[in-house]
Amino acid sequence: MRTLRAKDFGLTREVEYGTPEQNEAVSQIVEGVRTKGDAALLDYTEKFDRVKLEAAQLRVTEAEIQEAYNHVEADFLVAIREAAANIRSFHEKQMRQSWVDVQPDGTMLGQILRPLKRVGVYVPGGKAAYPSSVLMNVIPAQVAGVPEIVMVTPPATGGKAGIDPYILVAAAEAGVQEMYRVGGAQAIAALAYGTATIAPVDKITGPGNIFVALAKRAVFGAVDIDSIAGPSEIVVLADDTADAAYVAADLLSQAEHDEMASAILVTTSAKLGEAVAAEVEKQLATLPKADIARASIEANGAVLLADTLNEAIEAVNRMAPEHLEVMVNEPMSILGRIENAGAIFVGPYSSEPVGDYFAGPNHILPTNGTARFSSPVNVDDFVKKSSLIYYSKDALLANGEKIMTLARHEGLEAHARAIEIRLEREGN
Amino acid sequence: MRTLRAKDFGLTREVEYGTPEQNEAVSQIVEGVRTKGDAALLDYTEKFDRVKLEAAQLRVTEAEIQEAYNHVEADFLVAIREAAANIRSFHEKQMRQSWVDVQPDGTMLGQILRPLKRVGVYVPGGKAAYPSSVLMNVIPAQVAGVPEIVMVTPPATGGKAGIDPYILVAAAEAGVQEMYRVGGAQAIAALAYGTATIAPVDKITGPGNIFVALAKRAVFGAVDIDSIAGPSEIVVLADDTADAAYVAADLLSQAEHDEMASAILVTTSAKLGEAVAAEVEKQLATLPKADIARASIEANGAVLLADTLNEAIEAVNRMAPEHLEVMVNEPMSILGRIENAGAIFVGPYSSEPVGDYFAGPNHILPTNGTARFSSPVNVDDFVKKSSLIYYSKDALLANGEKIMTLARHEGLEAHARAIEIRLEREGN
Incomplete structure (x- = not known):
C-alpha cells in the first residue's frame, strides 16, 4: 500500500454519466416501453436476457416463491430472518408522526406525513x-407503510427464466408480494410509466448496471429515484491502539468488491501504517478474490499519515467516506467531530460486515463524497409530507393587511385581493 | 372557464429539460467557471448582466446592506419580520434529534443528525x-443549524450593480451574512466548484430561469440541489357551501403568476362551478395582470364536475397539486383521504396567499404531480444523517457466525474473514 501525507490527500472521483451511445440506447428503450408497453418489455427481454416470455409469465408466481424455500439452506434462512428483524427494528425507530400546532386564535398549522403509495x-x-x-431496499419502505412494494429482477439467461431462490426468499421474508422477472433499462421504464402488466410506481430504488442507472436518471421527475451509487469506500481512522490485523481485514472486505473500490487507513501512527500494509499483504495471500482486492488496494488504497488526530479527522471529513471505522483510544470522544460519513463503525468489534449484513442500520450509503449532504437510505425516503394550514377568521382579520403588504410589494395584486375580498366581507 | 368531467381529467405536463443549445451553453459556462474561477465569473457577468466588476466587488458590503434598510417602507419591514418569525417558528417544530438505541449486550445503534455545513x-x-x-429558502437552512448560508443574486443591469433593497433586507432579516452579486449559470457553477472569492457549498437551493435550472442539474452530484420547480398550480376542492367569490379570487391569485400556471376547481356542485366561472370573469375585469391571468385560465384553468365527493377527491389525488384548498362542509373530515398535495389550505379563511407569505409553512412546494413522492422544503432538506454502529464483543461473538453465513453466500469471503479473525482471537 502506498503511504501519503493525510493533509495532501483528497478523494475526487467523477460521477458516471455514461457514453452518448449508452444514453441513446437507454433513451430508445425507455421510449419503446413507454409507448409500446408489455410488447416492448418482452422484446427487450428476449434481446438482452435471451429469454422469450409472454406477458402472463412476467409475474413471479406464488408457487415459485414457495418452491424457492426448498433451495436455500436452513442456516441462511435463520440468518436472513434475524437480519431482517434487526433491520426492521432499527428502521422502526426512525418513524415520525404527523403533527399539528394549535394556536390560541384557532389557527392550526402542521405537517401531515404519508407513505408513498407504490415503490419499485x-x-x-x-x-x-x-x-x-x-x-x-425493501424494509425501510415497508416500515414507512408503503402499501405496494414491487420487485423487478432479470430472468436467468438461457431460456429457463428462473430467479435466484435466495433473492426470492429474501424478498418474501422482507414482505414483497409482487415480483416480476424483468431487468435492465426496460424494467425501469415499466416501473416509471407502467404497462398492462406492471402498474407504475412513485419511486424506484435499488442498484444496477450502467443501463439501469442511466434509465433511472432518465425517468427521474416522472417518478422519484434513489441516489446512484458510486464505487464502495471504507476509511479506517486508527491510532496505535488499533489491531493491525483487524484493520487490514476490514480494508480488504471493501477492496474485494471491485477494482474501483477504495480502502484507506488514516492514522497518526506510522508503526500501525506499516503493520497494516504488511497484514494486507499477508491476508491477500489466501483470499479468493485476491486479484480484485489487490488491484483495488493498488489503485485506490492508501495509508494516510497525519501528525495529529485533528489532522486525521480533517482528512476524514474531506473524504466524506461511505463507511468510516473508528479504532482509536476512546473512540466515542471524537464522534462529535466527524462531520461527514455515511455510517460510523465504532471500536474493534464493529467490523464493517456487521453493518453490511446484520446489525440493522442500512447498508445503502452515500458514496463519492456525497455524505457531505446526503444520508443512508431510511424511512424518510419513503414518506412524503404535506403542509396543513387552517387559518381562523380571527387570524385572517388580524394578519390580512400584512399579507396584502407583502403581496403588493411583489406586484401580485390578485394575491392581495384574495385577502382583501375576505377582509371586506368578514371584517367589522 | 371550460367545464369538464372530473373523472376524465388528468394533469400531465412535461419536465423542462431545455434545448440542446441551452444545455450546451450552460455546460460551457459551468466548465468556464470551474476551470477559470473568478475571471470567468466576471466575464460572464459583463456579458450577460452588462456590468463590469472586479473580484473585490462581487461581495455585497455590510454598508450596502445597512443602506438598503433606508429604502424599504416601515410596513414592509414590519410584515417581513413577522413573516420571518412565523416561518422560523413553524420550521423549528420540524427539528429532530440524533438518537441512540442502547441494547442489553452493550450494542449501540443510532442515527446522528448534523446540519449541512454550507448552503447557497x-x-x-x-x-x-x-x-x-x-x-x-434561507430560514429552513438556518433553523437546521447550517453555519454558512450564502446568497447569490444578479446585479442590476446597466452598470450600477445594485441589488434590490427589499431582497437585501429580506436576506439580512433571515440571517444571511454573505451575499454576492452574481447570477445565472455562472453563479451556480461558482457555488458548486468554488472560486477564489466564493467558497464552494454543499447544496444549492432557490428558483431561477432555464439557465439556472439547467446549471443546477449539471452540477448535481458535486453538490446537492433542491427540486426544479414547474409552473405553479392551485386546485380548489369545494362543494355548494363554498363562497364563489373567494374561490374565484384564489384561482386568480395563481393564474396571475404566468400563463403556464394552472388554476382548477373540482366540485360536486354545478351551481358553484357556474358561479365561480362568472366571478372569475368579474374579478378579471379590474385585475392589473388580467392578460396573464386570462391566458392562464383559458389554457390551464378548468371547472371539474364530480358526481360525488369521492370522485372529486380521486381527481385531486390524481393531480397531486402543489396547492390544494379545501372548501367543503366539514373540511377536516376528508383530510385523511387527501393522499397527494404539497400544501393543504383548509376552510374559507385559509386563502393561498396566507401560506405564500405569512403563516409559517414553506411556500416552496412540489409541482408537476411530484407531490406523489416529494415534500415542501423543510428542515430535513438541510440535515444529513450518519448511522452509528457500536457492536460489543458479546454481540459480535453471539452473531458472528450468522454474519459470516450471509457474507459467504454472497461470495464475499473477505467480509466473512473480517468477522472470523475476530472470532478466532476473541472467542473462547
Missing part, C-alpha cells in the same frame, strides 16, 4: 444479486 | 426577485 425495487441479476440488498 | 441560495433578479422566497 430493482434487484440486479447474476453475481450482483445480493439478498442483503433486497432487505435493505 | 439563488435569488433571481428583476421582477422575479421575491423577498418572500428569500425567507422560505
Whole structure:
C-alpha cells in the first residue's frame, strides 16, 4: 500500500454519466416501453436476457416463491430472518408522526406525513444479486407503510427464466408480494410509466448496471429515484491502539468488491501504517478474490499519515467516506467531530460486515463524497409530507393587511385581493 | 372557464429539460467557471448582466446592506419580520434529534443528525426577485443549524450593480451574512466548484430561469440541489357551501403568476362551478395582470364536475397539486383521504396567499404531480444523517457466525474473514 501525507490527500472521483451511445440506447428503450408497453418489455427481454416470455409469465408466481424455500439452506434462512428483524427494528425507530400546532386564535398549522403509495425495487441479476440488498431496499419502505412494494429482477439467461431462490426468499421474508422477472433499462421504464402488466410506481430504488442507472436518471421527475451509487469506500481512522490485523481485514472486505473500490487507513501512527500494509499483504495471500482486492488496494488504497488526530479527522471529513471505522483510544470522544460519513463503525468489534449484513442500520450509503449532504437510505425516503394550514377568521382579520403588504410589494395584486375580498366581507 | 368531467381529467405536463443549445451553453459556462474561477465569473457577468466588476466587488458590503434598510417602507419591514418569525417558528417544530438505541449486550445503534455545513441560495433578479422566497429558502437552512448560508443574486443591469433593497433586507432579516452579486449559470457553477472569492457549498437551493435550472442539474452530484420547480398550480376542492367569490379570487391569485400556471376547481356542485366561472370573469375585469391571468385560465384553468365527493377527491389525488384548498362542509373530515398535495389550505379563511407569505409553512412546494413522492422544503432538506454502529464483543461473538453465513453466500469471503479473525482471537 502506498503511504501519503493525510493533509495532501483528497478523494475526487467523477460521477458516471455514461457514453452518448449508452444514453441513446437507454433513451430508445425507455421510449419503446413507454409507448409500446408489455410488447416492448418482452422484446427487450428476449434481446438482452435471451429469454422469450409472454406477458402472463412476467409475474413471479406464488408457487415459485414457495418452491424457492426448498433451495436455500436452513442456516441462511435463520440468518436472513434475524437480519431482517434487526433491520426492521432499527428502521422502526426512525418513524415520525404527523403533527399539528394549535394556536390560541384557532389557527392550526402542521405537517401531515404519508407513505408513498407504490415503490419499485430493482434487484440486479447474476453475481450482483445480493439478498442483503433486497432487505435493505425493501424494509425501510415497508416500515414507512408503503402499501405496494414491487420487485423487478432479470430472468436467468438461457431460456429457463428462473430467479435466484435466495433473492426470492429474501424478498418474501422482507414482505414483497409482487415480483416480476424483468431487468435492465426496460424494467425501469415499466416501473416509471407502467404497462398492462406492471402498474407504475412513485419511486424506484435499488442498484444496477450502467443501463439501469442511466434509465433511472432518465425517468427521474416522472417518478422519484434513489441516489446512484458510486464505487464502495471504507476509511479506517486508527491510532496505535488499533489491531493491525483487524484493520487490514476490514480494508480488504471493501477492496474485494471491485477494482474501483477504495480502502484507506488514516492514522497518526506510522508503526500501525506499516503493520497494516504488511497484514494486507499477508491476508491477500489466501483470499479468493485476491486479484480484485489487490488491484483495488493498488489503485485506490492508501495509508494516510497525519501528525495529529485533528489532522486525521480533517482528512476524514474531506473524504466524506461511505463507511468510516473508528479504532482509536476512546473512540466515542471524537464522534462529535466527524462531520461527514455515511455510517460510523465504532471500536474493534464493529467490523464493517456487521453493518453490511446484520446489525440493522442500512447498508445503502452515500458514496463519492456525497455524505457531505446526503444520508443512508431510511424511512424518510419513503414518506412524503404535506403542509396543513387552517387559518381562523380571527387570524385572517388580524394578519390580512400584512399579507396584502407583502403581496403588493411583489406586484401580485390578485394575491392581495384574495385577502382583501375576505377582509371586506368578514371584517367589522 | 371550460367545464369538464372530473373523472376524465388528468394533469400531465412535461419536465423542462431545455434545448440542446441551452444545455450546451450552460455546460460551457459551468466548465468556464470551474476551470477559470473568478475571471470567468466576471466575464460572464459583463456579458450577460452588462456590468463590469472586479473580484473585490462581487461581495455585497455590510454598508450596502445597512443602506438598503433606508429604502424599504416601515410596513414592509414590519410584515417581513413577522413573516420571518412565523416561518422560523413553524420550521423549528420540524427539528429532530440524533438518537441512540442502547441494547442489553452493550450494542449501540443510532442515527446522528448534523446540519449541512454550507448552503447557497439563488435569488433571481428583476421582477422575479421575491423577498418572500428569500425567507422560505434561507430560514429552513438556518433553523437546521447550517453555519454558512450564502446568497447569490444578479446585479442590476446597466452598470450600477445594485441589488434590490427589499431582497437585501429580506436576506439580512433571515440571517444571511454573505451575499454576492452574481447570477445565472455562472453563479451556480461558482457555488458548486468554488472560486477564489466564493467558497464552494454543499447544496444549492432557490428558483431561477432555464439557465439556472439547467446549471443546477449539471452540477448535481458535486453538490446537492433542491427540486426544479414547474409552473405553479392551485386546485380548489369545494362543494355548494363554498363562497364563489373567494374561490374565484384564489384561482386568480395563481393564474396571475404566468400563463403556464394552472388554476382548477373540482366540485360536486354545478351551481358553484357556474358561479365561480362568472366571478372569475368579474374579478378579471379590474385585475392589473388580467392578460396573464386570462391566458392562464383559458389554457390551464378548468371547472371539474364530480358526481360525488369521492370522485372529486380521486381527481385531486390524481393531480397531486402543489396547492390544494379545501372548501367543503366539514373540511377536516376528508383530510385523511387527501393522499397527494404539497400544501393543504383548509376552510374559507385559509386563502393561498396566507401560506405564500405569512403563516409559517414553506411556500416552496412540489409541482408537476411530484407531490406523489416529494415534500415542501423543510428542515430535513438541510440535515444529513450518519448511522452509528457500536457492536460489543458479546454481540459480535453471539452473531458472528450468522454474519459470516450471509457474507459467504454472497461470495464475499473477505467480509466473512473480517468477522472470523475476530472470532478466532476473541472467542473462547
